[in-house]
Amino acid sequence: MRASDKAYQTLLDEIVDGTLPPGTVLAEVEQAARIGVSRTPLREALGHLRKDGLVEPLAGRGLIVTAVSIDDIVELYELRQPLEQQAARLAAQRGNPQVFAQIAKELRGSDALIDSGEVGIKAYYQLNERLDRAIEDSISSAYLVAALKALHLHLARIRRLSRQNVNRLRAAAVETLVIVEAIVNRDPDLAASATHVHLQQSLRNSLETIQTRTIDKVA
Amino acid sequence: MRASDKAYQTLLDEIVDGTLPPGTVLAEVEQAARIGVSRTPLREALGHLRKDGLVEPLAGRGLIVTAVSIDDIVELYELRQPLEQQAARLAAQRGNPQVFAQIAKELRGSDALIDSGEVGIKAYYQLNERLDRAIEDSISSAYLVAALKALHLHLARIRRLSRQNVNRLRAAAVETLVIVEAIVNRDPDLAASATHVHLQQSLRNSLETIQTRTIDKVA
């Protein structure tokens, strides 16, 4: 593995999982020493993170980890909505129905997973990741896939901020199942509409959860 | 201006305008010497171009300028459609109607521009760029704007491949006017639909133009 890749992956993981919270100053020499690479590959990593929108230059202070406000969540969904609707639409047109039928089958049993504690919930998340992968594999457009990948970076960060409760997960599983079944039945319009509905609910939940947390903080 | 920015801008321009055609090998030392910077900032520039999707690694041969096939054009539009529909929708919701009314006014006179030769056509293109800018300014979502910017990089490249004739430009102006008027009237759905129509026509024209050229080549 190249040193620049190592630096990028390390910083990316730490930003996404919150180890490096928003506002953290990333000084080159400091981070290079910490990660164990020289400044050259570290700079390359920082450049990529800047393109990803995960760090930004702060006048004279170097680079800092970007903030994620409530407005950012809304704005992110204004990109997520059209991208994932299109992705679902194309998957319904081109995807292998058998692949999605299998995922649908597993989704129908996801309630049991969700109710079976931490391990089950993790398995449920992995099922969702498999669905995302299957959709991306069905899309031939490299451009759309790239845009989706960039999007998911930011989504992963937000997911940490607004942790979903079990009720929301169960509801989300039902919504997702509608999408997957539409893909199996090669119904692009339904797949897109179901995605629209799912994301609207998902956004609403995110905002409500954040809201609650903010209130908790104030109290 | 930083040396890395200079290198990035230079290479970007040359790739977009065709000076560096697809398949061109970009060796670091060679390009660094040509542009007049050292390898370090040049590598930074190449890294960004790679993230943009304008260059790609070729096993052992370093980086080459990516190809643009007919399939790529179709795939690019599969990203463009949802992004620009969403952009038009948001602009219709949030844009300043006066700004777009002014653009609409100028669009109504664009036939005269298009018929007045090279200079007029250039002015027409600039009008379109102003429209794009106005739409981006109306969108609050930084994520969507970033995705649009990345998209427009590739579109600029394709525009060179399929040069539009005067008839197409006139038709495009009419289609664009429908979009802009929908924005002025704060009609998001119409703005999105009109964008859908416009891009569909635009794609069709691109493919036909490419097709013709290919036939010419064979003949």
Next chain:
DNA sequence: CTAACCATTAATGTATACAAAGAACCGTGA
């Protein structure tokens, strides 16, 4: 006491030297 300017310093930005990995080419053998 405050404000402005200079010096110091710590950071980024750049250049270059070095290392490592891979490809091409030449030579030798069958």
Next chain:
DNA sequence: TCACGGTTCTTTGTATACATTAATGGTTAG
């Protein structure tokens, strides 16, 4: 003549030294 192996050379990847810029703190003048 072809195949295989080794060597050389070109390339990318990394480290480090140097340049430059901007911020900070102290000192001095008003």
